[in-house]
Amino acid sequence: MSEVRVVDEPSLEPTPGLWAWAASRPWWVQVLAVYGAARLFTTAVFLWVAGLQEQNPWTPADPDYFPYVGFMFDGSWYRTVAENGYPAQLPIGADGLVQQNAWAFFPLFPMLARGLMRLTGGPWEVVAPLLAVVLGAGAMLAIHRTVVRGAPRAVAARPGLPLATVALVSVFPTAAVLQVAYTEALALLLVAGALLLLLRRDYAWMALVVVALGFTRAVALPMAVVVVVHAAVRWWSARRGTGTWTWRTGTGLGALAVLSAVSGLLWPAICGWVTGVPDGYLQTQEAWRGVREVAPFGGWTYVPQFWFGQYALPVVALSFALVIAVLVVPAAWRLGRELHAWAAAYIVYIAAVVEPGSSLARFLLLAYPLGAVTAGVVTRPAAARRWWFGAVLVLMLGLQVLWVRQMWHANPVADWPP
Incomplete structure (x- = not known):
């Protein structure tokens, strides 16, 4: 069996000049440079859209950059958590139903921002967005390393794949x-x-990281699936004589899978314990929904009709077909089992628990291995690879401008949060 060579410091395919200089830098410098350039582009887009912004519940007209990225939409909810914590009792409306409240927003990010606010004396609208930028930089470094280590076949087919994934x-x-x-x-x-x-x-x-994830977003449950897949890969490798497996390995991975599942349920349990309402978290989530019911895949029965009317069924079918295609193309199978499992499990999970509204596109960001799939669809020749990557990059940038303009720009009359 031939050995698959993993390139430790892959880069985008260089050409003479700037690309050649960039390719000679350490991998982490390349990652931070790509991420920094992307954030500068987005900053320019935010400044442009802020100049078009009318007065709204969060900012005055034509707000400065930091209030625009610090207070808008959910940012003000996280600010409430950072400054005031969570209510001991769930707010009830005149109809007897739970109203929108801070329990829908997980505590780790606002608590980190609160600590930095006390340490630096900076206001929320400055500290929180800058904290997000730094955390995002760390995420890109980790993404690069997961592709290098977790997708050796894909990296062998395209050495520039880790950095291309970071870029996308x-x-x-x-x-x-x-x-x-x-x-x-x-x-x-x-x-x-x-x-x-x-x-x-x-x-x-x-x-420890999975427990922290349980206090950040409701996405820890699909990580249990990834742990099970990882355990199966290790067990099968041991059966073939290419790996090791002991009872301690099995017990430890079983405990890790259980911990991942428990972490996914930890915050709802805490909400129920503090407020005295066992399903308080679900009732809080229902306050944001068009239909006050949280049922697996339930949102797909009514939300697409709102957005697309009579074309809802073909649009949904086409969207599902596109996602399935991305998960089964050869570039997807060249991913390591763990990265492939995360992408698939997470997509199924959010389809089941998230109302397919305006926030769904934001949630897709965590399915980052699909970026590696997209970048790795074309492997050769080199010219076609560069054209494909360039076309996707330009498309993503254009869609980002569209998203900020259409979704982040608040309509003072009626709007959907991004």
């Missing part, structure tokens, strides 16, 4: 949230960090 994730249409007062940057860092630690078999450290 950095300019993804909703990657703009990596520099606003939202939790995506922290969640992306913890997801990529957990996968990297799993690939390195640092299970104890992964356990």
Whole structure:
């Protein structure tokens, strides 16, 4: 069996000049340079859209940059958590139903921002977005390493794949949230960090990261599937004589899978314990939904009709077909089992639990291995590879401009949060 060579410091295919200079830098410098350039682009887009912004519930007309990325939409909810914590009782409306409240927003990101605010004396609208930028940088470094370590076949087919993945994730249409007062940057860092630690078999450290993920976003449950897949890969390798497996390995990975599942349920349990309402978290989530019911895949029965009317069924079918195609193309199978499993499990999970509204595109950011799939679809010749990557990059940048203009720009009359 031939050995697959993993390139330790892959880069985008260089050409003479600037690319050649960039390719000679350490991998982490390349990653931070790509991420920094993407964030500068997004900053320019935010400044442009802020200049078009009318007065709204969060900012005055034509706000400055930091209030625009620190207070808008969910940013103000996280600010409430950072400054006031969570209510001991769930607010009830005149109709007897739970109203929107802070329990829908997980605590780790606002608590980190609160600590930095006390340490530096800086206000929320400055500290929180800058914290998100730094966390996003850490996420890109972890993403690069997971592709290098977790997808050796894909990297062998395209040595520039790790950096190309970083680039596509950095300019993804909703990657703009990596520099606003939202939790995506922290969640992306913890997801990529957990996968990297799993690939390195640092299970104890992964356990800590998974617990932190449970206090960041409701996305820890699909990580249990990835742990099971990892355990199966290790067991099968041992059966073939190419790996090791002991009862301690099986017990440890079983405990890690259980911990991942428990972590996914930890915050709802805490909400129920503090408020005295066992399903208080679900009732809080229902307050944001068009239909006050949280049922697996339930949102797909009514939300597409709102957005697309009579074309809802073909649009949904086409969207599902596209996602399935991305998960089964050869570039996807060249990913390591763990990265492939995360992408598939996470996509199924959010389809089941998330109402397919305006926030769904933002949630897709955490399915970052699909960026590696997209970048790795074309492997040769080199000219076609560069044209494909360039075309996707330009498309993502254009869609990001569209997303910020259409979704982040608040309509003072009626709007959907991004």
